[in-house]
Amino acid sequence: MNDLLALIYLVFFAAIAGGAFALMTQNLRNSQESDSLRAPRKRSRVHPEAPQAGEEVLYVDFSRERLEQIFQQTP
Structure with a gap:
């Protein structure tokens, strides 16, 4: 059971990391084009x-x- 959960975790982690990298790359490409x-x-x-x-x-x-003069003048 733990092996299955670890595999599911790694698959979702890879999908999120890949999506983040793709989004970052596309944003950089669009900013250069604009x-x-x-x-x-x-x-x-x-x-x-x-x-x-x-x-x-x-x-x-x-x-x-100047600051010393101001502080000496105040009563």
Whole structure:
């Protein structure tokens, strides 16, 4: 009985492992095909959230000296 259960287990294990490998291979193949079919995107060199020329940005100084000054000032 144990030999039969071990054989059934191995058959199902091989089927699941084979199916997982086939699915992974097909996904990789499809992603490569879709990349070759897709038109190249035009990429802008400037990030859309980047500050424009002359625009002020918030700057936080976390240097050790500055933090020590802040902690010494607090009562």
